[in-house]
Amino acid sequence: MLASPISRRRYLVGAAASACKGLAAGLSALAPYSALADPNVPVVALDRVKVKNLLDARGVQELPTSYEAELEVEVWSTSRALSQRDRRSIGSRSTSLFETTDERVRSALDEMM
Numbered sequence: 001m002l003a004s005p006i007s008r009r010r011y012l013v014g015a016a017a018s019a020c021k022g023l024a025a026g027l028s029a030l031a032p033y034s035a036l037a038d039p040n041v042p043v044v045a046l047d048r049v050k051v052k053n054l055l056d057a058r059g060v061q062e063l064p065t066s067y068e069a070e071l072e073v074e075v076w077s078t079s080r081a082l083s084q085r086d087r088r089s090i091g092s093r094s095t096s097l098f099e100t101t102d103e104r105v106r107s108a109l110d111e112m113m
Contacts, residue, residue, distance in 0.1 A: 007077040010051060011041070011069035014059040025074045027105070034108035043072045051075050 023029070026043035030036060046054070051073055054060060063069050 005076045006045075006074045007048070008075045010055075010073045010075060011063040011066045012054070012071045012073060013061050013063060013069060015054060015071045016057065026072070030105070030108055034111060036104060036108050039072075041066050041069050041072050043074060045074045045076050047076050 023045045024032075024043065025045035027036065027039040028043040031038045054073070055062060066072055
């Protein structure tokens with residue numbers, strides 16, 4: 001079993017549109033290559049430094065859950081993995097998806113493999 005590169009998740013409001021330029025992750029990464037709809041809250045992967053800079057920006061607030069979030073950020077433990085910009089390698093960016101029990105997501109992952 002692969003260890004997840006995700007050290008934690010953060011749910012944000014007020015993040016600039018530029019924050020969405022991180023690598024698409026989770027369902028945001030899977031949706032363009034499957035019949036799944038984009039998630040209501042976009043998911044991006046950023047390294048710790050970029051997340052800290054984002055949280056220090058004026059107007060950005062962290063929420064305890066995704067309920068009212070505008071952006072979900074997967075905080076990755078290493079920036080090296082994020083520098084590999086193969087947009088089709090869903091598995092390398094979305095190891096958390098493999099843990100889901102949602103049959104639609106499992107089916108889409110199976111199709112990608």
